Amino acid sequence: MYKVDLQTDVKEAAAIEARRNREKQRQSRIFNTRYRTMGVDVEGLKGQVEERKLRENAEKERDEAFDADRVQCDKIAQMLEEEERQRKKQLNQAVVEFWKQEQQPFMSREWDIHNPEAIREGVPARVSDDDPRCGPSSMQRFAGEDLNAAQRKLQKEQNKRVLELQTTERKKGLANQKYADILDDKKRIELDLRALELARLEEECRRAKAMAIADFNRAQAAEVAEQQRLAQQREQDNNNAEIHNHLTSNFLTENPDTAKSLMGPQRVIVSQWKGMSAAEVEAVLKMQEEQCKENQRMREAERQREAEWGRQQELAARAAMVVEEEEQNFRRRLRMGLDAYNKELAEAQKSNLHYMEKEVYTNAPTAQYHLQFSTSSR
Secondary structure, X not given: XXXXXXXXXXXXXXXXXXXXXXXXXXXXXXXXXXXXXXXXXHHHHHHHHHHHHHHHHHHHHHHHXXXXXXXXXXXXXXXXXXHHHHHHHHHHHHHHHHHHHXXXXXXXXXXXXHOOOHHHHOOOOOOOOOOOOOOOOOOOOOOOOOOOHHHHHHHHHHHHHHHHHHHHHHHHHHHHHHHHHHHHHHHHHHHHHHHHHHHHHHHHHHHHHHHHHHHHHHHXXXXXXXXXXXXXXXXXXXXXXXXXXXXXXXXXXXXXXHHEOOOOOOOEOXXXXXXXXXXXXXXXXXXHHHHHHHHHHHHHHHHHHHHHHHHHHHHHHHHHHHXXXXXXXXXXXXXXXXXXXXXXXXXXXXXXXXHHHHHHOOXXXXXXXXXXXXXXXX
């Protein structure tokens, strides 16, 4: 059987070539010192740049959409403003039309005052003497004025009667005024007399009141003087009684019974206590002497206890010195043993190192040994 050359599978060859290319790219990335130490991922940066561009495009599209919405809103706002302006215009036109139809100047209540044609359109102030508009205050018809000459005689007779009537009324008024003046004078004289009488009576009442007040003041002054005299007499009596009470009181006589308290025989009232008696002083001195003896006994016992404590402390110090000396000797022996052990251990390590250098590590690596590293990315 003869050996023949078989064609390599195309897919397998392509896969092998692709693996080789990927391996070369991986080696170029791994063996590149700057790329490896700085950690720059070019593909990652490219991806970030693409993502940034996509984000910027999306933001741009969003801004454009917002701008379109804004323009649309502005147009709607302008349309609404135009509708509002038209509605206001129509409302103003309707108001003006209402004024023209329902609020004409001649329809107001004050039109008679402001009407420029009021004089021409108005009726005359006086049509005849019998015009009902000509009243007493119209100033259109006066006494003695008459447009009808035929009735002038009747007017004269009427004026004569009126004059006679006015004369009669004037005389009567003068007589009434004179009578009223007489009555007024009489009334004034009567009032003056009555005022004089009232003044006299008031003066008498004032004089009587002053006399009564003076009598009352004299009586009141006498009463006050008597009360003061009695008060001074009572105060003098009270002072004499107080002096007598002080002279005969337990405070000045120094009565010892007043210092006894109801709380017990051993209690006294401090504010009234006048001091101890001779028996009490003697008892106190005796008690002080006993207390002095007791204090001496306690001081002696305390001195004995302190001496005993001193002896105990001395014995404890001696025992501590002995224990400390034994501990130092033990530490010295322990340190000497450790030094000997460390020396033996150092000798053993030195011999082991000599053995490793002379017997075990005899084949030293060469430069060719180190060149086999970093030849693959795996």
